[in-house]
Amino acid sequence: MQEFLLETPVGVSGRHVHLTKEHLQALFGPGYELTKVRDLGQPGEFAAKETVTVVGPKGVLEKVRIIGPLRSYSQVELSRTDCFKLGVNPPVRDSGDHEGSPGCVLVGPAGVVTLNRGVIIALRHIHMHTNDARRYGLKDKDRVNVLVGGERGLIFQNVLVRVHPNYRLEFHVDTDEANACLLNNNDIVQVLAPAAEKVLTMAG
């Protein structure tokens, strides 16, 4: 039996791209700035109007959304379904951890950028405000389980907890993970302490 800790809303991340200022300008032209079309769940993060084409060895993904604001690294976050289409085999990683990750080509209206690395499948994670973490006895980089109910229900294991005073409580999964259990944006799921399950996993 796993201990119930708290409930959290869900955010489903479709494929998207983060860019550096240098790469944005190479793709869209000198001095170009992103246009916000929608705020996302985490404070400051937004979906931009702009999209790029992502090119891999076996295929192409068109109209891949850029997420702002600009970052100190460029990063392409894909579902494994996308990866098969593109012909890349990236690792499952937390944002910014690009060691050993493959690259790809980005095409924009003003130019092309070749990334040598930065294509990842996002590691599922919970954004948590410092006060929430304290209340539930969790700290940054803890791992928890997440229970999704319903006919296609499942328990996600090894869910990374990220704690920061700027974060708002939200469980982030990609589209493959959401579709495997019929999750939608803003659904509510249950966070469980992983204790008993861990024994089973290690035995396997």
Added chain:
Amino acid sequence: MQEFLLETPVGVSGRHVHLTKEHLQALFGPGYELTKVRDLGQPGEFAAKETVTVVGPKGVLEKVRIIGPLRSYSQVELSRTDCFKLGVNPPVRDSGDHEGSPGCVLVGPAGVVTLNRGVIIALRHIHMHTNDARRYGLKDKDRVNVLVGGERGLIFQNVLVRVHPNYRLEFHVDTDEANACLLNNNDIVQVLAPAAEKVLTMAG
């Protein structure tokens, strides 16, 4: 703690179509017969050389594989990722259970078939030989849990058990489910009795 029952190999089902004899002939011409290219995990089932185009209100899926042999009903099995592209919202169902399911249009080289229903997202399930079921104390239509290990590990709940003397032990998931936990064909996963977990699910 959930009780470990047995291990099973995995079969990942990509999108595919089952056809009646009538629909095969409407799509490929009178007297047409399927050409086997590969045997599948279950005895008698095979991937055919032939593919069709599946058309929905919002999009198209090209080169969707036909699985033989012919059946007494036509059925289109899609991942939820496919469904968003096609613009359909089918239920999660066991094979042949089409009550309330949407239809679509199938296009072949010799003609077009309009299905009024039969588009489903497959309910994940375990094919099990009668002898295996007896050994592990399971019967047809039981539900079990399935543990997938690894960094993207999870526990699938409500997994349908199908028992038949013609079946070979195999856990069938679709591509969204496989990609959510990085499963590949012939991987080995653990079947668990769902006892303790069920209480938690119902409390949710």
